[in-house]
Amino acid sequence: xxxxxxxxxxxxxxxxxxxxxxxxxxxxxxxxxxxxxxxxxxxxxxxxxxxxxxxxxxxxxxxxxxxxxxxxxxxxxxxxxxxxxxxxxxxxxxxxxxxxxxxxxxxxxxxxxxxxxxxxxxxxxxxxxxxxxxxxxxxxxxxxxxxxxxxxxxxxxxxxxxxxxxxxxxxxxxxxxxxxxxxxxxxxxxxxxxxxxxxxxxxxxxxxxxxxxxxxxxxxxxxxxxxxxxxxxxxxxxxxxxxxxxxxxxxxxxxxxxxxxxxxxxxxxxxxxxxxxxxxxxxxxxxxxxxxxxxxxxxxxxxxxxxxxxxxxxxxxxxxxxxxxxxxxxxxxxxxxxxxxxxxxxxxxxxxxxxxxxxxxxxxxxxxxxxxxxxxxxxxxxxxxxxxxxxxxxxxxxxxxxxxxxxxxxxxxxxxxxxxxxxxxxxxxxxxxxxxxxxxxxxxxxxxxxxxxxxxxxxxxxxxxxxxxxxxxxxxxxxxxxxxxxxxxxxxxxxxxxxxxxxxxxxxxxxxxxxxxxxxxxxxxxxxxxxxxxxxxxxxxxxxxxxxxxxxxxxxxxxxxxxxxxxxxxxxxxxxxxxxxxxxxxxxxxxxxxxxxxxxxxxxxxxxxxxxxxxxxxxxxxxxxxxxxxxxxxxxxxxxxxxxxxxxxxxxxxxxxxxxxxxxxxxxxxxxxxxxxxxxxxxxxxxxxxxxxxxxxxxxxxxxxxxxxxxxxxxxxxxxxxxxxxxxxxxxxxxxxxxxxxxxxxxxxxxxxxxxxxxxxxxxxxxxxxxxxxxxxxxxxxxxxxxxxxxxxxxxxxx
Numbered sequence: 001x002x003x004x005x006x007x008x009x010x011x012x013x014x015x016x017x018x019x020x021x022x023x024x025x026x027x028x029x030x031x032x033x034x035x036x037x038x039x040x041x042x043x044x045x046x047x048x049x050x051x052x053x054x055x056x057x058x059x060x061x062x063x064x065x066x067x068x069x070x071x072x073x074x075x076x077x078x079x080x081x082x083x084x085x086x087x088x089x090x091x092x093x094x095x096x097x098x099x100x101x102x103x104x105x106x107x108x109x110x111x112x113x114x115x116x117x118x119x120x121x122x123x124x125x126x127x128x129x130x131x132x133x134x135x136x137x138x139x140x141x142x143x144x145x146x147x148x149x150x151x152x153x154x155x156x157x158x159x160x161x162x163x164x165x166x167x168x169x170x171x172x173x174x175x176x177x178x179x180x181x182x183x184x185x186x187x188x189x190x191x192x193x194x195x196x197x198x199x200x201x202x203x204x205x206x207x208x209x210x211x212x213x214x215x216x217x218x219x220x221x222x223x224x225x226x227x228x229x230x231x232x233x234x235x236x237x238x239x240x241x242x243x244x245x246x247x248x249x250x251x252x253x254x255x256x257x258x259x260x261x262x263x264x265x266x267x268x269x270x271x272x273x274x275x276x277x278x279x280x281x282x283x284x285x286x287x288x289x290x291x292x293x294x295x296x297x298x299x300x301x302x303x304x305x306x307x308x309x310x311x312x313x314x315x316x317x318x319x320x321x322x323x324x325x326x327x328x329x330x331x332x333x334x335x336x337x338x339x340x341x342x343x344x345x346x347x348x349x350x351x352x353x354x355x356x357x358x359x360x361x362x363x364x365x366x367x368x369x370x371x372x373x374x375x376x377x378x379x380x381x382x383x384x385x386x387x388x389x390x391x392x393x394x395x396x397x398x399x400x401x402x403x404x405x406x407x408x409x410x411x412x413x414x415x416x417x418x419x420x421x422x423x424x425x426x427x428x429x430x431x432x433x434x435x436x437x438x439x440x441x442x443x444x445x446x447x448x449x450x451x452x453x454x455x456x457x458x459x460x461x462x463x464x465x466x467x468x469x470x471x472x473x474x475x476x477x478x479x480x481x482x483x484x485x486x487x488x489x490x491x492x493x494x495x496x497x498x499x500x501x502x503x504x505x506x507x508x509x510x511x512x513x514x515x516x517x518x519x520x521x522x523x524x525x526x527x528x529x530x531x532x533x534x535x536x537x538x539x540x541x542x543x544x545x546x547x548x549x550x551x552x553x554x555x556x557x558x559x560x561x562x563x564x565x566x567x568x569x570x571x572x573x574x575x576x577x578x579x580x581x582x583x584x585x586x587x588x589x590x591x592x593x594x595x596x597x598x599x600x601x602x603x604x605x606x607x608x609x610x611x612x613x614x615x616x617x618x619x620x621x622x623x624x625x626x627x628x629x630x631x632x633x634x635x636x637x638x639x640x641x642x643x644x645x646x647x648x649x650x651x652x653x654x655x656x657x658x659x660x661x662x663x664x665x666x667x668x669x670x671x672x673x674x675x676x677x678x679x680x681x682x683x684x685x686x687x688x689x690x691x692x693x694x695x696x697x698x699x700x701x702x703x704x705x706x707x708x709x710x711x712x713x714x715x716x717x718x719x720x721x722x723x724x725x726x727x728x729x730x731x732x733x734x735x736x737x738x739x740x741x742x743x744x745x746x747x748x749x750x751x752x753x754x755x756x757x758x759x760x761x762x763x764x765x766x767x768x769x770x771x772x773x774x775x776x777x778x779x780x781x782x783x784x785x786x787x788x789x790x791x792x793x794x795x796x797x798x799x
Contacts, residue, residue, distance in 0.1 A: 123163025
């Protein structure tokens, strides 16, 4: 019988038998237990068996003695539930829900650690809340903390906490039902009982975070003990199972004082990655760095120790006595110990008045792996309908890759919910594309996240939050622009001016905030950028427009013929030399009731034009304009007298609603542009002539006296194609234009300095043909052909 008495029998059944002097032991070959009649069942020997302590006992009468035996099958039945535990079925259709969680809900496997640490933080928070009214819950189970220990040999990772733990009923209730959140129940209880306080910033509100463990684990074991219970229970489930097992922990070496310990038996594909201590440390720092409880990870460390150096005595030397000091040397040894992973405190949770600038800079460099200090930062808290805390920065340098300018997906904004990192992969939900260079952290307690907490849902709250973030960013930039240190804003504009100009195009609602931030060179400030406010302050009272010209470079803008009359009249013109400038200004249209005017477009009004002289010029040159239009045909829409030229003979201007020369050049350069639409979109070209220029006067005389003269016609063609270049357009046939210029140069230079014939020496040597050579040389005497009687003062060929 003795071998049949297992651990369960000896601990439970025999221990439950009350001590009585009536109980005696007889030693015989069968090792039977004999009891006197006083201990027998109330029915005496009428029954052959009875139950006691949950076991089946059989009574046999042999002569004058009674033998009681415990059936072996009964012992096995008693021990089985403790060994295998109670089997429970999930209350939901787990096969489909688990498949959804593992394969669809989460984007990355590494999320499991964030979810489990968040659950551990919730358990610690619950214990802290409940201990306010019941301090006995804390007991002597140690500090509130979280520990993570990977084991590469076993292929496991264990997350333990000293939180509230769970009873058997809570295990079934919380882990036995998918999407059953103990946190949400606790939050509801807090709301109903106001005495527990209003600080209910718990993390896991959806109840599926625990099941993310099956992303990497083939089996999960949860060992938990609640301070409300004196028993510890184990919850165990496999990844592909529709049931789980709960049993009581009986091993004294595995007893917890309080809290929960989750052990993940990792899949073969994930063992190497998630049992690497440095990888675990990195995940904790990324996702749970700012959790309010300390998180310790099991890490390999090294230390330097001194050891005595063992030296064998050389031949002939005596062995030194034991008392003498031996030589010591240092060596590095490795050991394993716990290391605090979340040393950095959340700076945004502190009062801005208590944080120094150096602390903001240090946090910025550490969080975003930067080596330069930020140009500016702002720390703020918003309250009311939407509450969140944020610290945002303007980086010290622009992105290295130009694609980041137009890519709305950046990793510059780190979103936290209750100090737990959620994501940094956004598509313009929190910041518009043109402010994608801004870096910072945003922490909120009530953001509308999806179940996996990785995707920010579009809602009214998100729109309000985005609006406030953008407004705070503009306030920070404007403060930088208004500061006495002009160098900081110059650095900002050099790095991020293109982003701000992009805002003129994409964000019409914030034009009033964007426009004061713009900076340009101008005809009166070619070396230093000026703002639009400075331009307006410098303009004449009668000037009612802001004039600008868009070119490909500052040098082209300075020498453009469109500026000649404006510079004469001391009117300042903005130089738009970056490709985005012209589109940005066109989207603004006006600023402080001053409209923007492109000086390269038709119908330029300068305000103080002499109308009488202008009418006389139009009347005098109406015949020339018609004649030139007839020669140029469809190349221009019309030819007219200009009021913007002083030294150039002519210029080509664009129609009021067509593309300018700069815009046409940009559209031609587009990689995926459609050249078939250029002819339609570029609009009409208008040729304006300067009535005071000698070339125009010569052509005016030619059209009156010899309208069919080929030289005059060719001059008109050359004048047009030269105006194309000087006005910023691209000639249709550069080679043909070059041929015409060479031809005109040949006429201008022909015989000007005299020519030496190549065959002159050979002709002089031939004595028989000397007379012929003389006559030939007389007949070929060089003539100087003057192209025009009228020469301009700036003619390079005049002497």
